[in-house]
Amino acid sequence: MVTQTDPVEGGPPLGPQLLEAFRRYLREHNLPVTAQREQVAGVILGARGHFSVEDIERKLRERGTHVGKATVYRTLDLLAQSGMITARDFGEGFRRYERVPGQPHHEHLICLRCGKVIEFANERLERMKALIAEEYGFRHHHHRLEIFGTCPECQLRDGVAPPSPPQPGQRS
Ligand SMILES: [Zn+2]
Numbered sequence: 001m002v003t004q005t006d007p008v009e010g011g012p013p014l015g016p017q018l019l020e021a022f023r024r025y026l027r028e029h030n031l032p033v034t035a036q037r038e039q040v041a042g043v044i045l046g047a048r049g050h051f052s053v054e055d056i057e058r059k060l061r062e063r064g065t066h067v068g069k070a071t072v073y074r075t076l077d078l079l080a081q082s083g084m085i086t087a088r089d090f091g092e093g094f095r096r097y098e099r100v101p102g103q104p105h106h107e108h109l110i111c112l113r114c115g116k117v118i119e120f121a122n123e124r125l126e127r128m129k130a131l132i133a134e135e136y137g138f139r140h141h142h143h144r145l146e147i148f149g150t151c152p153e154c155q156l157r158d159g160v161a162p163p164s165p166p167q168p169g170q171r172s
């Protein structure tokens, strides 16, 4: 898993600001702001990446904090309800969680061999989703797309040359 730590593009770290927003969310919903909840939220709001519950537990251990699994799950639920994180399913049999603020909308390519996750955004795809929704009389709310396959490195390892990407301007 690739974890990018803030700051993103030279800006100030987003983590503390998001943590404050989460505290506000808890208070507004009359939910206790506990140190344990803050610690769990701090891990996932402090960095970009796709975190499993195990990843979060490992990070907490590295920081010398002990938080029970139930608290980790409950905090992730609250973060998801607040809209600050989103759950992802990369076909691994467990969920991963990703911070929402501070990053543009994107989709994922998942390698079935090595588990690598590549993020991409595609303007044509974004236009298509609106057209498809319209075609079925839907008002588009949100969508997600996961493409499963074999990454170029794993194809090379298998002795199969990966298809060369189209030259810019070849297809428009
Ligand atoms: Zn791979």
Ligand SMILES: [Zn+2]
Binding pocket: 050, 098, 106, 107, 108, 119
């Ligand atoms: Zn992502």
